[in-house]
Amino acid sequence: MPDALTPELPVAPGLPLLGSLRPMLSDPLQFLVKTHMALGPVFALNVLNRRFVVLAGAEANQFMIGNERAHLRNGPVFGGFGEELGGELFLASADGDVHKRLRRIQTPSYSADHLETRVPEVVRGVRRRLGALAAGQTLDVQRLFQLLLAEQVGLLLHNQDDVAEVLDDLIRVFRGALSVRVMRQWPPAVLLWPAYRRAKRRLLRYAEGVVARHRAEPVEGRNDLVDDAIAAVARGDLIQEENLRLLTLGPLFGGIDTASNTSAFALFNVLARPEVRARVMAEVDEVFAAEETPSWEAFKGMKALRWLIMETLRMYPVAYLAPRYVEKEFSFAGRHIAAGQQLFMATAVPHFLPELFPDPYTFDLDRYAEPRREHARAGAYAPFGTGVHTCLGARFAQSQLMVTLATLLHTLKLELHPPGYTLKVRSTPVTMPVGLRVRLTEAPRRSSEAPAPWPPFVVT
Numbered sequence: 001m002p003d004a005l006t007p008e009l010p011v012a013p014g015l016p017l018l019g020s021l022r023p024m025l026s027d028p029l030q031f032l033v034k035t036h037m038a039l040g041p042v043f044a045l046n047v048l049n050r051r052f053v054v055l056a057g058a059e060a061n062q063f064m065i066g067n068e069r070a071h072l073r074n075g076p077v078f079g080g081f082g083e084e085l086g087g088e089l090f091l092a093s094a095d096g097d098v099h100k101r102l103r104r105i106q107t108p109s110y111s112a113d114h115l116e117t118r119v120p121e122v123v124r125g126v127r128r129r130l131g132a133l134a135a136g137q138t139l140d141v142q143r144l145f146q147l148l149l150a151e152q153v154g155l156l157l158h159n160q161d162d163v164a165e166v167l168d169d170l171i172r173v174f175r176g177a178l179s180v181r182v183m184r185q186w187p188p189a190v191l192l193w194p195a196y197r198r199a200k201r202r203l204l205r206y207a208e209g210v211v212a213r214h215r216a217e218p219v220e221g222r223n224d225l226v227d228d229a230i231a232a233v234a235r236g237d238l239i240q241e242e243n244l245r246l247l248t249l250g251p252l253f254g255g256i257d258t259a260s261n262t263s264a265f266a267l268f269n270v271l272a273r274p275e276v277r278a279r280v281m282a283e284v285d286e287v288f289a290a291e292e293t294p295s296w297e298a299f300k301g302m303k304a305l306r307w308l309i310m311e312t313l314r315m316y317p318v319a320y321l322a323p324r325y326v327e328k329e330f331s332f333a334g335r336h337i338a339a340g341q342q343l344f345m346a347t348a349v350p351h352f353l354p355e356l357f358p359d360p361y362t363f364d365l366d367r368y369a370e371p372r373r374e375h376a377r378a379g380a381y382a383p384f385g386t387g388v389h390t391c392l393g394a395r396f397a398q399s400q401l402m403v404t405l406a407t408l409l410h411t412l413k414l415e416l417h418p419p420g421y422t423l424k425v426r427s428t429p430v431t432m433p434v435g436l437r438v439r440l441t442e443a444p445r446r447s448s449e450a451p452a453p454w455p456p457f458v459v460t
Contacts, residue, residue, distance in 0.1 A: 019046030
């Protein structure tokens with residue numbers, strides 16, 4: 001129970017009735033950074049008629065690592081997303097022992113090793129797609145990476161090559177269910193719209209088809225995510241039949257507005273910053289000069305490319321905010337947090353604190369080099385969240401982004417379109433670029449693989 005001397009939480013600035021709705025819609029991360037710097041590591045945030053407690057800063061991230069399992073729960077926040085798609089069991093909504101067991105079952109497929117052993121396949125797939133493009137064409141960068149990365153997930157975790165057929169359905173259902181059932185930004189009526197319901201039916205049929213094909217055509221030694229989930233059902237290990245569709249779709253949802261946006265931001269920073277482009281392209285040219293389809297051994301030594309992705313993740317993090325439900329009261333930074341509170345862990349706020357990252361609004365690859373290693377300070381760097389629910393596929397995604405970006409930069413000569421484009425960002429709730437397009441200035445480098453044509457939503 002709180003002590004009589006425990007001070008009241010300071011409240012973030014806001015308007016009557018609306019509270020802090022406007023800044024939380026327009027630029028939530030920077031609003032949280034400024035509020036943290038003004039009010040400290042714990043404050044209250046009002047949005048419409050709802051109040052949230054916010055924990056922010058490096059110490060808050062360290063608290064999350066050591067105390068999340070004892071005091072906080074994900075299920076009350078994310079459970080509705082799973083219910084919407086017919087299977088309550090998935091990583092984001094699981095807690096306690098169930099979460100540990102589910103994470104253990106899926107860890108082999110989400111590991112970086114699972115990708116790194118198949119890098120030549122990934123390179124060939126990217127080059128086949130890019131080889132069908134032509135000089136003068138303009139590409140929607142976010143859509144470009146949504147397709148490339150979704151196809152890679154289909155290849156590596158489903159052993160399927162038809163993800164492009166349901167890409168629009170994936171985007172519609174993921175954003176709709178997340179905005180209604182988790183963030184509550186949209187009214188429930190959105191989930192009754194005919195277009196959404198049709199997309200959901202097609203998507204669930206797709207997942208059912210993936211599972212059915214794996215059962216009908218078992219392959220010795222394949223052991224992808226779907227195989228692992230089916231095996232867990234067979235041995236009675238936590239997963240039930242009704243969970244298979246959602247677990248199959250999980251990695252596709254994960255890449256639609258996370259890895260694709262990070263790739264888009266990274267490409268912008270290559271094209272908009274000549275000094276970054278020179279350093280990254282020197283590594284790209286060296287790797288691809290040796291062989292047409294390099295192995296992971298060639299990619300993993302690319303320091304400038306790795307730092308490009310790390311700095312992109314610092315400035316445009318995948319998970320800048322982690323909503324949680326307080327199940328058991330606790331104290332932090334001299335403040336009492338009661339059970340039943342809705343909590344926001346502002347995990348990416350430290351990314352913009354000058355005491356951790358000097359000159360934090362400057363894009364600087366060398367933050368991660370010796371001797372600086374600014375990201376290594378405790379609680380400072382958390383682009384994929386922190387605590388027990390840190391993204392299981394974080395290392396998988398970082399390796400995937402390195403391979404995809406390097407292959408794209410080797411294959412295509414690009415410029416921003418229009419050349420003077422200024423980066424615009426929207427958070428809905430995932431941070432994404434707005435209107436980012438590139439133009440091919442030359443024909444792509446051709447590989448020995450036959451090119452694969454592009455859907456019209458990418459190329460204009």
